[in-house]
Amino acid sequence: MSSPGDSRRTTARRRETALFLLAVPALLLLGIIFAWPVLRLLAMSVEDGTLANFEKATLDELYLYVLFDSVKIAAMVMAICLLVAYPVAFWLSRAGRWGVALGMFALLLPFWTSVLVRTYAWLVLLGRNGVVNRWLRDAGLIDAPLPLLHNTSGVLIGMVHVLLPYMVFPIYASLLRIDPDLSRAAEGLGAPAWRSFLRVTFPLSLPGVSAGCALVFVLSLGFFITPALLGGGRVIMVSMLIEQQVREFLDWPFAAALSTVLLVATLAIYALIGRITRGARHA
Amino acid sequence: MRRRRVSQILLGLFAGLVFLFLLLPLAVVFPISLSSASYLQFPPPGFSWQWYQRYLDDPSWIDATIRSVKVASLCTVLAMGLGVPLTFFLVRSRLPGVRVLDRLAAAPIIVPTIILSIALYGVFARLQLIGEWYGVAVAHTVLALPFVVILVSAGLRGFDEAQEQAAAGLGASWPAIIWRVTLPQLRPSLVSAAFLSFISSFDELVLAMFLSGASMTLPKKMFDNIMMEIDPTIAAVSVLQILLVAVALGLTSLFGRGALTTTITR
Amino acid sequence: MELSVKGIVRRFGPVTALGGVDLDVAEGEFLTILGPSGSGKTTLLKTVAGFEIPDEGRVLLGGEDVTLAPPRRRDVGMVFQNYALFPHMSVAQNVAFPLEMRRRPRDEVKRRVIEALRLVELEGYGDRLPRQLSGGQQQRVALARAVVFGPRLLLLDEPFGALDRKLRESLQLEVRRLQRQLRLTTLFITHDQEEALIMSDRIAVMDKGRIEQVGAPGDLYAHPATRFVADFLGESNLLDGSASAGHAAIPGFGAVPLPAGQPDGGVTLLLRPEALRIAADAAAMPCRGQGKVLETVFLGQSAKLRMALDGGGEVLARLPLRPSDPPPAREGETVAVGFAPEDLHVVPRG
Numbered sequence: 001m002s003s004p005g006d007s008r009r010t011t012a013r014r015r016e017t018a019l020f021l022l023a024v025p026a027l028l029l030l031g032i033i034f035a036w037p038v039l040r041l042l043a044m045s046v047e048d049g050t051l052a053n054f055e056k057a058t059l060d061e062l063y064l065y066v067l068f069d070s071v072k073i074a075a076m077v078m079a080i081c082l083l084v085a086y087p088v089a090f091w092l093s094r095a096g097r098w099g100v101a102l103g104m105f106a107l108l109l110p111f112w113t114s115v116l117v118r119t120y121a122w123l124v125l126l127g128r129n130g131v132v133n134r135w136l137r138d139a140g141l142i143d144a145p146l147p148l149l150h151n152t153s154g155v156l157i158g159m160v161h162v163l164l165p166y167m168v169f170p171i172y173a174s175l176l177r178i179d180p181d182l183s184r185a186a187e188g189l190g191a192p193a194w195r196s197f198l199r200v201t202f203p204l205s206l207p208g209v210s211a212g213c214a215l216v217f218v219l220s221l222g223f224f225i226t227p228a229l230l231g232g233g234r235v236i237m238v239s240m241l242i243e244q245q246v247r248e249f250l251d252w253p254f255a256a257a258l259s260t261v262l263l264v265a266t267l268a269i270y271a272l273i274g275r276i277t278r279g280a281r282h283a
Numbered sequence: 284m285r286r287r288r289v290s291q292i293l294l295g296l297f298a299g300l301v302f303l304f305l306l307l308p309l310a311v312v313f314p315i316s317l318s319s320a321s322y323l324q325f326p327p328p329g330f331s332w333q334w335y336q337r338y339l340d341d342p343s344w345i346d347a348t349i350r351s352v353k354v355a356s357l358c359t360v361l362a363m364g365l366g367v368p369l370t371f372f373l374v375r376s377r378l379p380g381v382r383v384l385d386r387l388a389a390a391p392i393i394v395p396t397i398i399l400s401i402a403l404y405g406v407f408a409r410l411q412l413i414g415e416w417y418g419v420a421v422a423h424t425v426l427a428l429p430f431v432v433i434l435v436s437a438g439l440r441g442f443d444e445a446q447e448q449a450a451a452g453l454g455a456s457w458p459a460i461i462w463r464v465t466l467p468q469l470r471p472s473l474v475s476a477a478f479l480s481f482i483s484s485f486d487e488l489v490l491a492m493f494l495s496g497a498s499m500t501l502p503k504k505m506f507d508n509i510m511m512e513i514d515p516t517i518a519a520v521s522v523l524q525i526l527l528v529a530v531a532l533g534l535t536s537l538f539g540r541g542a543l544t545t546t547i548t549r
Numbered sequence: 550m551e552l553s554v555k556g557i558v559r560r561f562g563p564v565t566a567l568g569g570v571d572l573d574v575a576e577g578e579f580l581t582i583l584g585p586s587g588s589g590k591t592t593l594l595k596t597v598a599g600f601e602i603p604d605e606g607r608v609l610l611g612g613e614d615v616t617l618a619p620p621r622r623r624d625v626g627m628v629f630q631n632y633a634l635f636p637h638m639s640v641a642q643n644v645a646f647p648l649e650m651r652r653r654p655r656d657e658v659k660r661r662v663i664e665a666l667r668l669v670e671l672e673g674y675g676d677r678l679p680r681q682l683s684g685g686q687q688q689r690v691a692l693a694r695a696v697v698f699g700p701r702l703l704l705l706d707e708p709f710g711a712l713d714r715k716l717r718e719s720l721q722l723e724v725r726r727l728q729r730q731l732r733l734t735t736l737f738i739t740h741d742q743e744e745a746l747i748m749s750d751r752i753a754v755m756d757k758g759r760i761e762q763v764g765a766p767g768d769l770y771a772h773p774a775t776r777f778v779a780d781f782l783g784e785s786n787l788l789d790g791s792a793s794a795g796h797a798a799i800p801g802f803g804a805v806p807l808p809a810g811q812p813d814g815g816v817t818l819l820l821r822p823e824a825l826r827i828a829a830d831a832a833a834m835p836c837r838g839q840g841k842v843l844e845t846v847f848l849g850q851s852a853k854l855r856m857a858l859d860g861g862g863e864v865l866a867r868l869p870l871r872p873s874d875p876p877p878a879r880e881g882e883t884v885a886v887g888f889a890p891e892d893l894h895v896v897p898r899g
Contacts, residue, residue: 010352014377018457021374023384026365026428030387034425059310084301091298094291105532106302110309112479112528114486116505117521123509124315124518131311161308164301166463222395224489227510239397246401259398264394447635448600452619452704453647453694463646469639 042263045256053257063241070237071269073152073227074103074220077159081216082209084160085167085264089208092168093175119229122158123149126230150232158226163219167212174208175201214273218266224256238262309525316518334519344520346506350416351485351501357420358427358484359477365424366431366480367473373432374439392429396489399425404493414496422490427480434479438472474538478531486524550609551734552597552702553577557606559592562884566592567603568758574702577732579725583745584755585781593755594706597736599623608854610701621650626695631711632687634679639839640666640690641675649700665697665861668727685716703728705737709744721748741843742782746770754778770821779819779896786820786864787896801838801858806890817896824892825866827854827877827884834887840864842878852877856886 045053057063092103110118125131125146133145148154178201186196224239231237238258245255316334338344375383391399403422404413412418442465450460466473485486488502495503505524508517552574559567566589574580582590595601597608599620615623626647634643641662648658666672669689679687688708695703705724709717725748728735738747745752746766753763754777761898762774773779779787790799793813798804807816826834840856843863854866854877866886868877878884 016376019372020378021378022368023376026369026388027384029361029365029421029424030391030428032400033403033421034391035387036452037406038398039403041398041405073483087294088298088301091294103298103302106530109525109529110305111478112482112486112532113309114488114502114505114521114524116486116488116509117524119313120505120509120517121311121523124311125308161305164305185409218393222397224395224397225506239395242397242401246404252405255401259401262395263398266393270393443631443633445629445631445633446635448598448620449627449629450635450646450650451600452598452623452625452627454624454650455646456621456623456650456696459650464635468635 009066024176028130034249041256042260043256044253045260047253047256053254056254057257057261063258066236066241067265068236069235070221070239073155073159073235073237074217074223075156075218076156078213078217080156080160081164081167085212086209087173089168089171089175092172105166107165109187110161115162118161119158119226122154122161122230126157126166143236150234152231152235154230154232155227157236158230159220159223162223162226165215166215166219170211170215171205171208174205174211178204210274210276214270217273218270221266221269222262287510312521312525315515316522318515320520321514325497331349334515337516338519338523344501344516345360345497347499347501347504350495350498354416354420354423354491355481355484355498357417358423359480361420361424362427362431362480363473364475366428366476367435369428370435370439374436388432389429391425396426400493403490407494413494414498416495416498418498419491419494420442420484421492423484423487426487426490427483430479430483431476434472435469438469442468470538475535478535482528482531485527550574551578551611552736553607553609553612554593554597554639555607555609557593557596557603557608559589559596559601559603565758567596570606570755570758570760572753572760572763574734574736574772576682576734577752579728579735579737579748581737581739581745581752583739583752583756583781585740585741588755589758590740590755591706594704594736594738597702598617598627598704600623605686623702624698624700625702625704626698626700628688628691628695628706628708630706630708632679632691632708634687634690634694635677638678639675640671640677640679640682643679643690644675644694644697647694650794651698661697665693668696669693669723684712685720688712688720689723692727696727697735701734703733703735705735709738709739709741710735717744724748746782754781756781760801773819774815774897776896779894784822784865784867786822786825788818788820788862788864790816790818792816800862801840801864802836803838803860805836805893807893808895809896819894819896820864820888820892822853822865823851823869825864825868826888827856827866827868827886831885831887834889837885837887839883840886841883842880845876845880847876854878856884857882858886 058067088103092100095103123130127133127147128147128149130149132148133142134148136142170171182204183196183200186200187193191199221237222239223237224243225239227235228240239262242255242258242262245251245258314327317332319329319331319333320327339411369388373388399422401536407413407418407422446464446468447460450464451457455463486502487500487508491500491503492506499507505517505520508514550573552572554570554572557567558565570589570593570612572580572593582593585589592601596603599615599618599622602617606897607614608624609615610625632882635646638646644662645658646663648661653661662675663672666675669692671686671689671693674682674686674690678684678688682690691708708724709720714718721744727733737745737748749766751763752769754761754769756777762769762778764772769782773782776787779785788799788802790797791814792807792811795807795809795811796804797807797811797816797818799818805818831837838860840858840860842854842856844855846853849870851870852868854868856864856866858864862884870877
């Protein structure tokens with residue numbers, strides 16, 4: 001028999017061991033099917049011992065352009081989502097039972113529906129002879145069909161549609177967490193409704209805004225299907241470039257370099273947005 | 284007071300328009316799927332079940348559907364079987380490294396799917412797993428795990444641990460405590476997590492494009508169809524998918540008692 | 550001894566929650582652990598229940614060392630602060646739970662659940678869910694669940710904290726009746742001294758991870774062993790003075806006689822507020838002084854006076870009142886104040 005001190009420590013430690021054993025299968029899966037393949041891919045970019053692939057990815061005008069374009073589109077999607085989502089989230093946070101039920105239905109049904117189904121629907125809606133153009137023409141608002149598809153606006157519409165719930169939910173959540181007595185107190189202390197919103201409600205909802213922005217930006221930066229289908233070849237995002245390098249040119253090291261750039265940009269922007277909004281909260 | 288009411292009405296109107304924008308694309312596929320025209324035409328000139336007929340008669344559509352159901356089922360089983368125990372560890376362990384592992388479990392959401400896809404493409408090609416349905420399911424499990432962890436950890440954090448102490452004090456062993464006391468109270472989160480895992484796999488395209496090879500999943504088949512011909516068969520398939528999601532959503536809100544929305548709104 | 554706790558030490562990082570606790574509880578005894586929050590009483594309870602493993606020391610139940618035994622092997626019934634009823638199980642399922650875990654035959658389970666619910670006067674509530682019951686009813690279900698399997702020891706962790714005063718008082722008496730009827734060895738935790746005085750056979754007063762004193766309620770009240778106990782249990786005047794030749798010099802009262810055998814030097818004396826008399830009543834008292842009334846508080850059956858003594862220092866006096874009595878003194882008035890020396894208690898300095 002070991003000394004009593006030992007057996008005590010064992011008893012206390014047994015819980016940690018048991019908990020860790022629970023996690024082992026999942027961690028193995030994440031290691032083997034996620035972390036290791038991704039790291040291996042990233043390592044391919046410097047397989048030849050030089051940084052030539054990174055030079056090509058970051059200095060060549062064509063690729064630089066695509067990279068900037070991707071960031072631009074992601075930023076626009078984020079901005080549109082924020083402007084649209086905040087009022088919706090605010091309305092939801094003040095809505096009654098049926099309003100919330102309706103809102104949740106309208107947000108969750110598309111959220112769960114395949115991106116492909118939705119993208120297909122936008123093709124139907126936005127085409128030259130699509131539903132929207134026909135309505136507008138029938139209403140006499142336009143003469144020639146608007147170019148809504150196979151360009152940036154088509155991509156933006158499709159992406160905002162996919163990503164909007166990711167912005168609404170965190171903002172709604174942070175609005176719900178605010179004690180309603182706070183804005184009542186502010187108004188009781190003499191602040192008009194809009195000032196109590198600006199000084200009390202809005203600053204307190206910033207954690208949700210921050211989370212939503214970071215999530216939407218990061219997801220749109222890596223978007224693939226929607227721009228590929230709605231951009232009609234005229235909008236190229238980094239993810240499409242990566243796919244092309246692998247599929248058509250079999251240039252794995254270069255695809256790996258592009259992936260590294262995309263991943264680093266993603267993580268950097270994710271961290272940056274978190275910092276900016278955290279700074280704003282303290283201001 | 285009056286100004287306030289006006290601003291509230293405007294806000295409600297805006298929210299209504301946004302909801303319309305969200306639901307419009309789903310609504311538009313219903314009439315198209317019932318169109319009698321042989322190509323995409325809106326509004327449809329007449330009514331017909333022909334596109335549903337074509338979907339049901341085409342073995343390649345049916346094959347793809349069955350394959351997707353198999354993939355999504357295995358993915359759900361794996362994601363739940365691995366993810367729920369993982370969540371217990373992530374929420375309850377006091378090990379210093381647990382936060383790093385928490386990040387690792389959430390990382391598949393942040394890392395662009397295209398990167399994971401080509402990374403796995405290289406590995407799977409070497410292991411000759413391309414085209415195997417279970418390979419796709421395992422890859423989808425990586426994407427479903429973060430959802431399971433997020434949903435179940437929300438439930439687990441809201442769970443009063445004194446209940447487990449009470450059960451232990453009343454004579455229950457650990458397996459009995461987890462099975463009789465903890466998991467039943469997590470049921471809403473578990474149901475939501477399972478449905479979400481299933482749907483996320485059933486809808487997933489990017490990984491499937493690279494890994495499913497010639498044996499296509501339903502989204503891959505739809506993608507090819509959109510790229511090549513766009514006939515209303517795809518509208519019929521889309522309607523079936525929307526209905527599936529609506530049913531799953533209904534069931535989840537029935538059995539999940541709002542765990543999904545409360546988690547999303549966390 | 551049914552429960553023996555020997556030399557328990559529990560540290561959390563730099564904090565010592567329990568610094569060497571010894572405690573014995575006899576069979577059928579109701580022992581209360583009384584202490585302010587942070588005194589370590591909950592940690593001690595968890596150690597007895599098996600939710601905490603002590604760093605040092607042993608826990609004996611019926612003579613058997615259970616220090617390292619998991620909670621389910623201890624046969625200890627516990628009522629939690631918020632009851633910890635299982636919300637997804639009915640009242641009957643909750644009460645049946647410990648019996649099922651012990652694999653009792655089905656008809657025995659049924660019979661004992663009904664008995665236990667009758668004991669807490671909740672017959673007919675078996676099919677309800679806990680959330681359909683009031684706070685007091687939930688508390689009784691928790692109690693039934695904790696005693697239904699015939700535990701060796703019953704632990705109560707501030708079970709009345711969430712209830713309003715009236716309900717609390719009736720449940721206190723009910724728990725005491727049940728405990729006597731079942732002859733259950735009971736360890737009860739509270740920070741409420743009044744509750745401790747009402748319910749206990751003995752009280753153990755805890756502070757800063759140590760037990761200050763153990764004794765019967767009346768004994769603790771009259772003869773506190775430490776300054777902390779004197780101060781924590783009831784209201785008190787603690788007078789510091791110096792002793793010489795069997796007398797102590799106390800500011801405001803002069804020299805007062807001390808019990809025999811008191812050595813010379815610094816001394817702390819406890820004088821309960823109800824031992825003091827004022828004005829005409831003070832004249833009959835052997836020890837007298839004079840002071841100005843700073844504040845009077847009317848409490849119904851008594852009045853409380855805060856006074857500044859002429860010789861320096863403040864005392865609290867509690868004077869019994871009959872309904873027809875006028876207020877004993879006005880604020881600002883200077884009155885005589887006195888007490889009998891046998892009401893003084895010397896608090897050991899430790």
